[in-house]
Structures are given as C-alpha cells and as structure tokens.
Amino acid sequence: MTDWDDLRIFLAVARAESLSAAGKVLKLNPATVGRRVARLEEAMATRLFARSPQGYALTEEGQRLLVHAIRAEQAVAAASEEVRGAPGQLSGQIRIGAPDGVANFLLPQVTARICDENPWLEVQIIALPRVFNLSKREADMAIAVSRPAAGRLTAQRLTDYRLHLAAARSYLDRHPPIRTLADLKGHRMIGYIPDLIFDKELDYLAETGIELVTLASNSVSVQFNWLRAGAGVAIVHDFSLPAAPDLVRVLPEALSLSRSFYLIRHADDRRVERLNRFAELLALGVRRELARLEASA
Numbered sequence: 166m167t168d169w170d171d172l173r174i175f176l177a178v179a180r181a182e183s184l185s186a187a188g189k190v191l192k193l194n195p196a197t198v199g200r201r202v203a204r205l206e207e208a209m210a211t212r213l214f215a216r217s218p219q220g221y222a223l224t225e226e227g228q229r230l231l232v233h234a235i236r237a238e239q240a241v242a243a244a245s246e247e248v249r250g251a252p253g254q255l256s257g258q259i260r261i262g263a264p265d266g267v268a269n270f271l272l273p274q275v276t277a278r279i280c281d282e283n284p285w286l287e288v289q290i291i292a293l294p295r296v297f298n299l300s301k302r303e304a305d306m307a308i309a310v311s312r313p314a315a316g317r318l319t320a321q322r323l324t325d326y327r328l329h330l331a332a333a334r335s336y337l338d339r340h341p342p343i344r345t346l347a348d349l350k351g352h353r354m355i356g357y358i359p360d361l362i363f364d365k366e367l368d369y370l371a372e373t374g375i376e377l378v379t380l381a382s383n384s385v386s387v388q389f390n391w392l393r394a395g396a397g398v399a400i401v402h403d404f405s406l407p408a409a410p411d412l413v414r415v416l417p418e419a420l421s422l423s424r425s426f427y428l429i430r431h432a433d434d435r436r437v438e439r440l441n442r443f444a445e446l447l448a449l450g451v452r453r454e455l456a457r458l459e460a461s462a
Contacts, residue, residue: 169241172234174201175213179231180303182220232433239437256285259443262304264367266385267426267451268292270405270458272308275450279443286443305440306447307429310366317432321444324452327403327459328369328422330415335395343398343415346373353397355380355388366424369400373420404458426451 177187177198184195184202191198202221206213213227223231263272268290276288291304312320330349337343341351356370356378370378380391388399393409400422406412428448434440 255283262307265292333395355399406462
C-alpha cells in the first residue's frame with residue numbers, strides 16, 4: 166500500500182523533472198529522493214519515470230499515477246483546511262503562476278488582502294514569462310493572456326486591460342518630440358526579445374510597425390525599469406503607471422491596445438472547494454485593483 170509521503174515525493178519529482186530540483190522543494194538530499202522513488206517503483210512493480218541525462222520524465226504508468234497522486238494531495242489540503250482553518254476561512258498553500266507584469270503590479274496587493282482575511286492561507290506567486298503546466302501542478306492556477314489551446318483546462322476571463330506607449334519625462338526632455346508613430350523610428354525602443362515572446366498577444370510592437378528594439382528583455386520588470394531610468398520608449402500596462410509617476414503616455418490617441426487576462430485551472434479542480442473559493446476572491450480582487458490603478462494612471 167502506498168502512503169502519502171511516497172506520493173508527495175513522487176509529485177515533486179514529476180513536477181521538477183529532476184532529483185536535485187525536487188530535493189530543494191522537499192528539503193531532502195537528491196540521493197534520498199532517488200531512493201524513495203526507487204522504493205515506490207519497487208512497491209508498485211513498475212517504472213514510473215524514464216531516466217535520461219535531461220532528467221526524469223513520467224512513463225505511461227507514471228502519468229496514470231499522477232492523476233491519483235494529485236487527488237490525494239487535494240484531499241490532504243482539504244483536510245488541513247478543515248482542521249486548521251476557522252469556519253469559512255481558507256488555509257493551506259496555493260500557488261499561482263503569472264506573467265511578471267500582472268505578478269508585479271496586481272497580484273501582490275490582491276493576494277495580500279485575501280491573506281489578511283484568511284490568516285491560515287499561504288500564497289506563492291511564480292512570476293515567469295512562459296506558459297505554466299498545470300497538469301504537472303507547477304501551479305494550482307495560472308493567469309494568462311490567451312486561452313489555452315489544449316489540455317484538460319478551464320479558462321475564465323478575468324478582465325480586459327489597456328496598454329499605451331510611455332516614456333519618462335527625463336527621456337522626452339532630452340530627445341526630439343514624438344508627434345506621430347512615424348517619429349518613433351528616431352527613438353530608442355524598449356520591448357521583448359522577439360524569439361522569447363511566448364504568446365502572440367505580447368507582440369505589441371508589431372502593431373506599431375517598429376521592428377528595431379534597441380533594449381530588449383523577456384521580463385516586463387526589466388523593460389519597466391529601463392523606462393524609469395529614461396532609457397527609451399515602450400508599450401506598458403496602464404495599471405503599472407501609478408508605480409512610476411515620472412512616466413507619461415506617448416501618443417495615446419494614436420496607439421491604444423487592449424488585451425485580456427484569463428484565469429486558467431485544471432478541469433479536475435472544479436471539485437476542490439478551497440480552490441474554487443480562492444479563484445472567486447482572486448478574480449474579484451484583480452478586477453477591483455486593475456480598475457483602481459487604471460483610474461489613477
């Protein structure tokens with residue numbers, strides 16, 4: 166009979182795809198993690214992982230066990246909430262994956278308020294410019310800028326948001342005026358590294374006709390800090406502007422973009438009440454915070 170601790174280690178390796186990365190999460194020596202995986206495989210009389218120099222990949226049998234291990238994890242979390250949490254409150258750990266724009270400028274305020282009302286709750290935000298694999302439980306839920314095209318996932322539209330060209334006053338004071346979009350060709354542009362744009366919805370500069378990006382990063386935070394330093398012109402989220410009063414919109418009438426945020430969840434999680442309740446609070450909080458920030462931008 167497999168116990169929860171064995172499944173917990175199995176889940177960590179399945180998600181991290183390596184013993185060392187799983188060991189960091191579990192706070193165990195990688196050799197210990199390897200022995201526990203081998204013990205579980207022996208007990209189940211099957212190979213759960215295919216080993217290679219690239220790491221540990223789930224076998225077909227491992228994929229089948231993953232479904233049951235995730236259900237066990239959800240049951241343990243629900244039991245913990247019932248035992249530890251006050252009636253009506255959330256508890257335990259919830260992990261959110263998000264692009265670093267929303268992760269930096271929206272989620273900290275929203276999740277802090279949720280945790281104020283649910284003191285037993287622990288929230289983790291993974292801020293990475295990529296698509297998250299919810300099937301491997303890299304996160305309990307994720308915020309994305311487009312609906313998923315495949316997988317047993319659900320997508321809830323959270324809200325629309327706006328983006329405009331912006332620059333620091335210090336930059337605009339030192340450079341020729343920008344009166345039309347054509348004038349941007351004489352200015353230093355800040356944007357994404359083209360081959361690292363992980364979603365077509367983020368290819369903002371394609372809509373301006375500007376092809377040359379002098380300062381490029383896959384991180385919105387890096388782009389934003391270049392703007393604050395007066396390094397150039399970039400397309401930014403309106404909700405980020407209140408964080409830097411020296412930034413001003415450029416040609417707002419000529420270029421105004423609209424995008425959407427979606428809350429992505431695994432279909433199996435519809436039965437998990439604590440995640441349903443958290444998702445409701447998160448959606449409401451994101452809408453309210455975005456409206457507040459855009460109104461003050």
